Amino acid sequence: MSAGAALVVEATPRLIGHLAVPGDKSISHRAVLIGAICDGETRITGFGRSADTEATIAAVRALGIEVYEHGADTLRVFGKGLRGLTVPGRPIDCANAGTLVRLIAGLLAGQDGNTFELTGDESLSRRPMERIAEPLRRMGATVETTDGHLPLRIEGGALHGIDYALPVASAQVKSAVLLAGLYADGESTVVEPAPTRDHTERMLAAAGAPITTRPTSVTVRRAERLSLGETEVPGDFSSAAPFVVAATLVPGSELHVHGVNLNPRRTGLLDILERMGANVTVYNRRPIGDEPGGDLEIHSAPLVATTVTTAEVPRAIDELPLFALAAACARGTSVLRGAKELRAKESDRIDATVDALRAIGVRAQGRDDGFAVTGVPARPRGGRIASRGDHRLAMLAAVAGLASRDGVRIEGADVVDVSFPGFFEMLEELRRTSAVEQPDRY
Structure with a gap:
């Protein structure tokens, strides 16, 4: 992709497979x-x-x-x-x-x-x-x-x-x-x-x-x-998070993410998703370098709304746009409070996240220190999302494309290289293997 390149992420019927994300x-x-x-x-x-x-x-x-x-x-x-x-x-x-x-x-x-x-x-x-x-x-x-x-x-x-x-x-x-x-x-x-x-x-x-x-x-x-x-660097939880949310939202999914950093000060998103009803299991826990690590098994699951409070924000700061997308597909109204820090990131992530959700047909409202999202337990329609030069917004848009009905066109998709070069290639490989593989049965 060239600078400012656009990319379309089509809807997928399911996500099945195994992957490992780059180092933290x-x-x-x-x-x-x-x-x-x-x-x-x-x-x-x-x-x-x-x-x-x-x-x-x-x-x-x-x-x-x-x-x-x-x-x-x-x-x-x-x-x-x-x-x-x-x-x-x-x-x-x-x-x-x-x-x-x-x-x-x-x-x-x-x-x-x-x-x-x-x-x-x-x-x-x-x-x-x-x-x-x-x-x-x-x-x-x-x-x-x-x-x-x-x-x-x-x-x-x-x-x-x-x-x-x-x-x-x-x-x-x-x-x-x-x-x-x-x-x-x-x-x-x-x-x-x-x-x-x-x-x-x-x-x-x-x-x-x-x-x-x-x-x-x-x-x-x-x-x-x-x-x-x-020193050994474990897989980046923030890079794993888009796949965790995608597999949660896309029906029929079963995904394994291996060798991920599970430092409890980084994994607030897992606690939030668990409250919402997500089906995420941690297994094979082990030290990776100086950090706690392990593997994740994610199955799709229906979600319900929740509220994220100020105390939870630091442990999930980079994943809060993905929480908003999960909230868009949950039953009820989810609220984020105490996250004014999002306005001082690569973009104003409160406004950018709200605009991204509205662009794909989701009811969302920005607040000074967060947002409110009224979810519907169904696939959003899809549409066009601008990354605004923010790698987290580009990855949010990609997950939205997978979970949508009509796909999402991402403007400025190449900005993901800031944190995750090869993200879209990994996404496409997962889509390809998901089309032929069957879920693991234990």
């Missing part, structure tokens, strides 16, 4: 960034290759780190220690990667006496950056934003620890403070209003950082050296 994007970012400040080699297997994670590889290379690539999903990162990053001769381009720009800012804040500039594409440049600049300034770094956005200039300084209560639940802001805390005198503690993904804490602990985790807070102290050695 959030963990892949962290493995490269933390590997860069480790002593010696870090070997990463299961790396989730995407436009976003490619930007992270390019960023650490710009900082003087050697990264060798072996095939699609194995990397060797040759770290230069906590203070071995070098100043590039040009700004570091973070492309569209929000995780990259916010996490790397924490590392650069600790490079005492050096100045760095971070830039990004048009979409990333619209996203708020004061949320990381403010705590890093409190720690002693000099951080300048451009009216609260990119470009962002960081001058590393002699940092000191802080106690920081997150104004909004954000794993990215939490991680920025924790990474800066590796360089700070004293202790740095982040208190969360609600639990967010803890991939940074898990990986820092595996690398030997002095870190203490609690249910609602985490503390890190200055580190002398880190060593990660080897």
Whole structure:
């Protein structure tokens, strides 16, 4: 597909088969960034290759780190220690990667006496950056934003620890403070209003950082050296989620997704779907790298409406557009509350999700911090959905096409490459095999 390309996803009678999704994007970012400040080699297997994670590889290379690539999903990162990053001769381009720009800012804040500039594409440049600049300034770094956005200039300084209560639940802001805390005198503690993904804490602990985790807070102290050695990246739950919802909505489906990250701080969608009556079973639970993992078995099932509350939002933030689509096919009116953060993503995901549902004949209403969707237990009619440059909206549109009566035309479908290159190819292969395979019987 060319830039801005349109793609039609036709309705399918059923989805049957087995698949494995690419490595977790959030963990892949962290493995490269933390590997860069480790002593010696870090070997990463299961790396989730995407436009976003490619930007992270390019960023650490710009900082003087050697990264060798072996095939699609194995990397060797040759770290230069906590203070071995070098100043590039040009700004570091973070492309569209929000995780990259916010996490790397924490590392650069600790490079005492050096100045760095971070830039990004048009979409990333619209996203708020004061949320990381403010705590890093409190720690002693000099951080300048451009009216609260990119470009962002960081001058590393002699940092000191802080106690920081997150104004909004954000794993990215939490991680920025924790990474800066590796360089700070004293202790740095982040208190969360609600639990967010803890991939940074898990990986820092595996690398030997002095870190203490609690249910609602985490503390890190200055580190002398880190060593990660080897790390395996599990399959990305956010990449598995479109297939989970599709198999739930398309009648007669039976789908198995293997090797998925099942970190409970990431799998809020499974809890929401269970309340709605979905038939999803977790089996073969096992550690994958430093994370809990396992396999999913999904059967189609009729759904009923539910309400998603503020406390649930951080554990399902990337999957909330898919929840809206599930709600469109459920009996009754579903409501999302406390998700104003969706308005600060690659698109305004509240308005974009509501518009997408209306475009395929669903009754949906946006609210300041969420939406309400009145569902009908039947296939939506289909239609045309614009991705608005947002990979999550493009995948929502694809699932809507599978579950619709008449298919969905997706404008700007190629934006899925930001997080999941090969998504549409995997979708088409699943459609093809579903046409000939029979469900497994146990």
